[in-house]
Amino acid sequence: MKLYHWSSKILANYTVGDIIVMARNDEEARDKVFELFKPLEDGNPFEDSYLQLLQMNYDADFMEAYIEKLNELREDLNQEPTILTSGVALIEGGS
Numbered sequence: 001m002k003l004y005h006w007s008s009k010i011l012a013n014y015t016v017g018d019i020i021v022m023a024r025n026d027e028e029a030r031d032k033v034f035e036l037f038k039p040l041e042d043g044n045p046f047e048d049s050y051l052q053l054l055q056m057n058y059d060a061d062f063m064e065a066y067i068e069k070l071n072e073l074r075e076d077l078n079q080e081p082t083i084l085t086s087g088v089a090l091i092e093g094g095s
Contacts, residue, residue: 021033034073048069
């Protein structure tokens with residue numbers, strides 16, 4: 001298995017914005033990320049309080065906002081990932 005890494009715009013609002021997945025190939029890695037995309041669940045890495053608020057209030061903009069968020073994730077994952085096969089180290093920082 002390999003470690004796949006994407007720099008993520010969708011997550012950058014909340015933290016550094018990394019998506020890191022262990023998988024056999026990039027397609028499997030992408031599938032695993034999409035399986036985890038549950039922005040309405042508390043504690044989910046993609047949790048989105050704005051979407052939760054729209055849904056709770058039965059707002060007409062909910063579906064459009066949800067699809068926009070999903071498309072942002074697709075845009076992230078359409079990029080070529082960095083593939084780490086050995087000597088894995090993750091160094092993360094911020095200012």
